[in-house]
Amino acid sequence: MHEWPSTLDIGELMAGGWRPTPFRQFILKIHSRCDLACKYCYMYEMADSSWQTRPKQMSRETFAATASRIAQHAHRHGLANVEIILHGGEPLLAGREAIRELVTLVRSAVGPATRTAVGLQTNGTLLDLPYLRLFDELGVRVGVSLDGDETMHDRGRRRANGQGSHADVLRALGLLGSPAFRHLFSGLLCTIDLRNDPIGAYEALLAFDPPAVDFLLPHGNWSAPPPGRTPDTEATPYADWLIPIFDRWYAAPRRPTWIRMFNEIIHGLLGGSSSSEQIGLSPAAMVVVETDGGIEQSDALKSAYPGAPETGLHVARDSFDDVLLLPSVAARQIGEAALSPTCRACPVSRVCGGGHYAHRYRSGHGFANPSVYSPDLLRLIGHIKRTVEADLSARSKRQRKGTMNLREHRIAAGTFSELAAGGGGGPAVAELSAAQHSKHVLLVRGVLETARASGHPDGAATRRAYDLLATVQRRYPGVVDAVLRHPSVGAWARRTVKMLVAGDGDAAPGQLAALAAAAAIRSGTACEIDVPAVEGVVTLPSLGQAVLPPTVSAATVECGPDDTEITADGIIVRIPRDPRQDAPGWRGLRSLSSEADGMSLRLVIDDLDPYRMPGTGNIGGRLTEAETERWQSALHGAWDLLVRHHRVVAEEVATAITVLTPLVAPARGQSSSSSRETFGCVALSTPPDASSLAVTLTHETQHAKLSALLDLVPLTLPDDGSRHYAPWREDPRPVPGLLQGAYAFLGVAGFWMRQRGLESGEAALRAHAEFYQWREASRLVTGTLLGSGRLTPAGESFTAGMARRLDGWSRESVPARARAMSRERSDDHRARWLRRNG
Structure with a gap:
């Protein structure tokens, strides 16, 4: 008998606007047996023993049905990415040909429109060169379970005959960490054993230079407590075990690895959402397919009671959308609404999220309880919060003493009320704009620090570029401010930091040199600096682009008081004294301007920078001279209308909007957009008339104001899947x-209310x-x-x-x-x- 919330009504939830979050991670149990007998294993050692009645291996028919259902789900929900995790038991027992067949089937069924990432979690004992060559061919990333050194690991991870497995895992990690296969290494999974020394375990894991480490709390609940965790006591043995590791990890000059639990907690404390089952309120977006084709929830629920993860559905007859509409699945997607009253009253509930769902179970009471690890989670999160706050405070003080000065940004209550009413005027928008400038400074600094911490090959060049930028800033602070405020700088810096953290090889920290070069050119500072070129194109934010042969990947900017040259492979591109002008090999960023009743507006036309409006599918190309003239004519009429009849809006537009990015017009009507990443930029297709441009500028300025405010004041809770x-x-x-x-549209309504007169x-x-x-x-x-x-x-x-x-x-x-x-x-x-x- 299932102990899920019996009062959960899916129809009522959907009538209230909730929509299920589609599955993006599919855990396929391709083999139900294991060659180890780990003492803490939830599959074989805890409440559920259904593995005994399931086929040992997933059949070809189940492979095909599963692939078809994944493809159906991805296409129905328009998913850009899905992740397949090959699991067990021990998935390598399935054999190489079975794994090849399954991966090929899934990717073929899903098709090119959805990127299908495949990972595998193994105990490592069977991992050998033939497997690694197969995984290299298929692009399968591999995670390995390791609990520390030999003594620590072999306490729990032994074969049925009592023999330890550490030596075999070491051999496997030696192969996986070799230059030929290092790119397949996704990380280590370590189950916490309180008998092991935490720092000793941590250092044993670091010896393999893992890209990521998952520390897992042993599965248990109120009715079957985990080792050392006595229910209804305030003792915190697991927090006490993890905190020394966190302190060592956080204090390191260069973080040696990504520790998922710690990163998720920090991300949650800073207002982000979670991507882990262990903590956070993000909707659970993973589903399991067993060897017999049965569709189940997280298999960790097997630790609660027999049959806990079962749904009664099967890939041969049921879709994954059918699974989404089960009350037991909805309970893991509605976030805070599924928490117990105790958790909802807790100050860290949005970060903790009630802990792992399986750890909340109590016989006779179901899952509407706090985690059995609640005291540990409260102590750990509190410790991390205090540490991060102290660090941010110290960084802020150092930054204020440094070259690029920042100040603390707060929104006064009166300004907040004016903004809420749709207004605020120029002064309020100037405050928001100043905060965005500080955000860009921090993001650019983040590129420098993350490139260095991640060991990126461009780390040293990034340091030189930052030093040049700081040198220019000391003499010409307004010039550096203008470059850093350019909207595309924020989008580039944010994307680069995220990619560096994720270990993405396409990260481009070297573009920081282009920022420094742009500042040097604008100020006339003599310098020589190497800058990146993408297929021969050098982009200097706020200035324009130099076009070199497409084989060129790097160029040199030589800047003096009188002229600037960009050189590569013997080719020279000279930037005009007025960089807005075009010249041989140079495309400058032109501008539009207008003045009415003593108020002026100048908009840079950025139709070149690759980061000018991220995520926009109908981004336009370079405007012709005739198109530029049409834009200028429309701007004159729109600006005159705003200044004479919507003056407060005109003040806001002039303060908030500095860059215009052309879009390709839709078949009908007009297209416009803005992005939280590119404050100051409005993207739009050619307006049909002055009135349309005026109302579009009003509309997009409202978006810009709210996006900037959201960086200072959180207004919404994490997404719980509700749609309206x-x-x-x-x-x-x-x-x-x-x-x-x-x-x-509050702003749009105000525009038309005034305009109708x-x-x-x-x-x-x-x-x-x-x-x-x-x-x-x-x-x-x-x-x-x-x-x-x-x-x-x-x-x-x-x-x-x-x-x-x-x-x-x-x-x-x-x-x-x-x-x-x-x-x-x-x-x-x-x-x-x-x-x-x-």
Whole structure:
């Protein structure tokens, strides 16, 4: 009998806006037996013994059915990536040909539209050269279980005859860590044994230079406690074991490995979401297929009671979407709502997430309990929080004494209220812009430190580039500020830090040299610096691009007070004195400008930088001279309209928006976008008229304001999978996206409310209809947000401020014909949305 929440009603959840999170990780139990008899194994030594009745090995028919179901799920949900984990038992017992067949089947079924990463977790005893050659051919990454040195490891990881396995694992790790196969090494998995010295175990693992380490809490629960964990006591033996390792790891000048538990906790403390079962509130997005084709939840649930992970579904007859709609699966996807009252009241609940689901079980009470490890988690998270806070405070003090000065950014209560009402004006946006500048400085510094810590080949060159940037900053701080504020710099730096941390070989820290070169050129500082070229193209942020032969991968910038040359392979490109001008081999970033009633606006046209608007599919190319003239003409009209009749908005636009990136126009209408990574940039297709450009600038400035505010004040809780109707989108939206849209259209409604008094005839009717439509749409969505339960206290206050402004506008009269026009459009959209989404 299952002990899942019996009161969980999927229909009620979905009626309230919740949508299940599709599975992205598929754990395939390709062999159900093991050549070891580990004492702490949840499969063979704990409550569930279903392995005894399952086939030893997954059949070819089950391979094919599983591949088909994974492909069906990936295509139905448009997944860009899925991960396949080959598991057991011991998966290597399945044999090389079976593994080759399964991996080939899955990738063939899923197709090229979805990237299929494959990993394998092994005890290492059977890992040999033929297996590694196969995994190299198939691109299968390998994780190995290791619990420390020989004594530590062999305490628990022995064969059935009592013989230890450490020697065989050492041999396997020697092969896996060799230059030929090192790229396949995904990391080590270590189950904590309180009898082992923590630092000794840690150093034994580091001896293999693992890219990542997973420290696992032994599976147990309130009814079957793990070793050393006495229920209902405040003792913290596991935190006491982990904290010395954390302190050694965190204090290291260069972090020697990625420790998932520690990184996940730090990420959660800084407001991020989790990607681990052990902690956090992110929806569980993994599913298991057993050797007989049975679809199950996390097999760690086998430690709770017999049959705990079973769903009753099978790949031969059921889809993975069927699994998503089971109450037991929903319970692991609804985040905070599934926590016990004790956990919801805990100050670290959003980081801890109640701990591993399997560790919450208590016989007769199901899983609605705190983790059996609660005291340990509370102590560990508290210790990490204090350590990180002290470190950030010290770094902040050092940074304030350093070259690129930063200050602490806070939003005053009055400014926060003005922003919530959709306004704020130039002063509020200037505060947000200053915070974004500091963010870019920290990200650029992060590129330097992460490149050095990760041992990236460009680490030394990155240091030289940063030193040049600092040198220019001391004499010309405004020049360096202008380069660092360029929107693409933020996107490049953020992406580079993430890729360096992940060990992605495509990370480009060397682009920091291009930033330094741009600052030197703008200030006339004499220097010589090597910069990267991508297929012959050297991008200097805020200036333009030099185009060299496509075989060139690096060039040299020689900068003097009077001229600048970029050279490579005997070819010289001279940058004009005014870099906005084109020249042979040089494409400059042009600009648009306009002035009205004493207020001016200047926008750089960035139609070159590869980081100018990440994630946008319809990014445009280089504008022709004729297209640039059309943009200039539209800008004159739009700026005059904003300055004369929407002056506060004009102040905000002039303060927030500095760069325009062209987009390819859609088949109908206009396209525009902005990104939290590129504050200051608005991307849009050619506007049909001045009024359309004015309202688009209003709309995107609202997005920019909110995105910048979110970097200072969290307004939403981690995504729990809930999705909601938005009257401006064709797809269901998560709460953060809903808030962004509502805030943008609050600004649009205000624009049309003012604009309707300037128009006459049909144009006035259209303005009234636009005002009514977006006022009502934003009112609807703010109500959804306030009832979602997914806002922080600050988010509730902010959204309530939006609602008050919209309620005030509801008293504005609108002609009946305009209301009818608006309602017809809204009803059409709602009906279309329902047909598409249900």
